[in-house]
Amino acid sequence: MKYDIVIIGGGLGGLLCGYILSKHGLQVVVLEKNTVVGGCLQSFRRHGVLFDTGMHYVGSLEPGQVLYRFWKYFSLLGDVRLRKLDEQAFDVISYGGMRYPSAMGYSGFREQLGSFFPHERQALQQYTEDLYRLSVSSPISRLEEVEQILPLDAKYVKTSASEYIGHLTVDAVLQNVLAGNVPLYAGEKGRTPFYVHALLHHSYIQSAFRIVGGSQTIADSLVASIRRMGGEVWNDSEAVKFTGSLEGVTGVQLKDGRYVEGKRFISAIHPQVMVEMLNEDMVKRSYCRRMRHLENTVAGFTVYLAFKKGKVPYYNSNFFHYAVPDVWSCAEYTKDDWPRGYLYMHQAPADGGAYSESAQIISYMRYDEVRAWAGTMVERRGEIYRAFKRERAERLIEALNREFPGIKEQIEFYQVSTPLTYQDYTGTVEGAMYGIARDVNNSMQSVVSVRTYLPNLYMTGQNTNSHGMLGVTNGAMLTCGELIGINTIIKAINNA
Numbered sequence: 060m061k062y063d064i065v066i067i068g069g070g071l072g073g074l075l076c077g078y079i080l081s082k083h084g085l086q087v088v089v090l091e092k093n094t095v096v097g098g099c100l101q102s103f104r105r106h107g108v109l110f111d112t113g114m115h116y117v118g119s120l121e122p123g124q125v126l127y128r129f130w131k132y133f134s135l136l137g138d139v140r141l142r143k144l145d146e147q148a149f150d151v152i153s154y155g156g157m158r159y160p161s162a163m164g165y166s167g168f169r170e171q172l173g174s175f176f177p178h179e180r181q182a183l184q185q186y187t188e189d190l191y192r193l194s195v196s197s198p199i200s201r202l203e204e205v206e207q208i209l210p211l212d213a214k215y216v217k218t219s220a221s222e223y224i225g226h227l228t229v230d231a232v233l234q235n236v237l238a239g240n241v242p243l244y245a246g247e248k249g250r251t252p253f254y255v256h257a258l259l260h261h262s263y264i265q266s267a268f269r270i271v272g273g274s275q276t277i278a279d280s281l282v283a284s285i286r287r288m289g290g291e292v293w294n295d296s297e298a299v300k301f302t303g304s305l306e307g308v309t310g311v312q313l314k315d316g317r318y319v320e321g322k323r324f325i326s327a328i329h330p331q332v333m334v335e336m337l338n339e340d341m342v343k344r345s346y347c348r349r350m351r352h353l354e355n356t357v358a359g360f361t362v363y364l365a366f367k368k369g370k371v372p373y374y375n376s377n378f379f380h381y382a383v384p385d386v387w388s389c390a391e392y393t394k395d396d397w398p399r400g401y402l403y404m405h406q407a408p409a410d411g412g413a414y415s416e417s418a419q420i421i422s423y424m425r426y427d428e429v430r431a432w433a434g435t436m437v438e439r440r441g442e443i444y445r446a447f448k449r450e451r452a453e454r455l456i457e458a459l460n461r462e463f464p465g466i467k468e469q470i471e472f473y474q475v476s477t478p479l480t481y482q483d484y485t486g487t488v489e490g491a492m493y494g495i496a497r498d499v500n501n502s503m504q505s506v507v508s509v510r511t512y513l514p515n516l517y518m519t520g521q522n523t524n525s526h527g528m529l530g531v532t533n534g535a536m537l538t539c540g541e542l543i544g545i546n547t548i549i550k551a552i553n554n555a
């Protein structure tokens with residue numbers, strides 16, 4: 060059978076494209092290498108306790124807000140249970156011995172931070188206005204039909220988030236507090252564009268929700284919808300080679316020997332992995348070289364905590380802690396001062412109750428720390444690796460215990476993931492948390508277009524537009540827009 064569309068990768072990007080194109084009546088197949096689909100949407104259970112591996116909270120989901128409109132179109136609203144984070148403190152930035160809560164809604168956000176920084180009310184006004192202006196600056200972001208897709212204003216793309224914040228205020232504490240959610244995009248000082256920070260922060264200030272039952276429910280809902288519309292999603296189907304020529308792709312060879320033919324192809328996997336899958340006749344050297352040289356975001360180390368039953372009250376905020384004066388410097392840790400910072404989040408209780416079953420602590424970890432075990436298999440990396448994981452997990456738990464005294468005693472058991480785990484489970488190069496790093500100093504070179512040089516091969520997912528629920532959703536719309544017209548999709552979303 061020759062499919063209209065073959066999508067490689069069953070993470071959020073691949074599944075959203077599968078949904079849009081199946082809904083449009085095309086014969087779609089999504090190929091996922093793992094037994095469980097979802098990529099960074101995967102959740103897992105140990106001894107019955109649920110943990111999310113990637114996506115933890117989603118913004119802009121109040122009626123009328125942009126992701127609400129998308130989710131209505133993607134039939135996710137009925138299938139995925141949400142729990143709103145604390146409206147007065149969806150994020151808490153723990154910095155310099157103080158805790159700064161972020162409130163939802165622009166006026167609440169300004170008021171609350173303004174009470175800590177009364178002399179900086181003007182800067183906070185400016186900050187929220189700039190975030191809002193940027194976030195609605197393109198017709199696409201307002202889901203309006205367009206004659207052509209225009210890039211974001213250069214000033215947002217060429218100014219780094221740290222530079223913008225540095226100009227906004229001279230108050231070093233406020234600078235760090237405003238940048239305190241930096242682990243959500245693995246931002247780098249002087250490099251990460253302001254738009255990456257702004258789109259994400261705007262979305263969460265609008266409204267922020269946890270997913271009850273785990274982010275896997277998003278993937279499961281999308282798979283069920285795709286199948287209902289006649290599309291196919293195959294798990295255990297690792298793509299290893301594209302066949303074809305410079306005229307175009309003809310098919311995909313799977314690891315187990317199966318071969319899938321198609322008319323058009325979407326790569327929803329890391330672009331550096333994709334270029335290695337092109338056969339000799341299809342390679343354009345300059346393009347492949349450019350892809351290979353793209354830099355990735357830093358990787359992460361996560362401790363998944365299972366709590367003793369009925370002992371730990373549910374904490375309805377995301378806690379960003381810093382043990383250093385510069386929140387942008389956490390990836391430059393030394394072996395002695397790791398972790399310089401971490402993000403601590405509870406899993407929303409399935410029963411809606413007052414106590415938590417589980418939580419995650421996430422900190423940066425450079426791939427170099429685990430490079431020695433690259434190429435080894437999960438669960439077979441040996442005792443030194445196990446000891447390394449144990450030592451780091453305990454350090455992270457100690458750091459958490461300093462901020463939440465006594466929490467250590469309430470842990471029933473814990474699990475750990477390293478950059479190698481992410482690399483193995485999602486195919487992301489060196490376990491990069493959010494794929495390719497955007498860089499203001501190299502703005503054109505660090506952006507991966509949804510079009511490739513091959514006429515029927517497209518890309519989608521966090522490496523193209525931006526990462527996260529909002530970035531990947533917008534990216535899926537842009538990729539499918541190349542195939543069926545962006546206004547067709549925008550119309551369908553607005554009519555949903």
Ligand SMILES: Cc1cc2nc3c(=O)[nH]c(=O)nc-3n(C[C@H](O)[C@H](O)[C@H](O)COP(=O)(O)OP(=O)(O)OC[C@H]3O[C@@H](n4cnc5c(N)ncnc54)[C@H](O)[C@@H]3O)c2cc1C
Pocket residue numbers: 067068069070071072073090091092093096097098099100112113114115116117296297298299327328329332359421484485486487492493519520521522525526527528529531
């Ligand atoms: C720790 C962490 C926390 C996060 N928290 C949030 C959050 O709170 N909110 C938010 O909005 N975003 C969050 N994100 C980001 C968000 O989860 C991702 O940006 C998004 O899910 C990426 O989707 P994707 O489809 O681009 O890539 P992936 O999820 O990486 O999907 C790629 C898929 O392709 C498959 N694949 C790879 N190679 C092959 C192959 N050869 N053949 C077939 N299949 C293949 C993989 O198995 C995977 O399923 C987080 C990410 C991480 C890592």
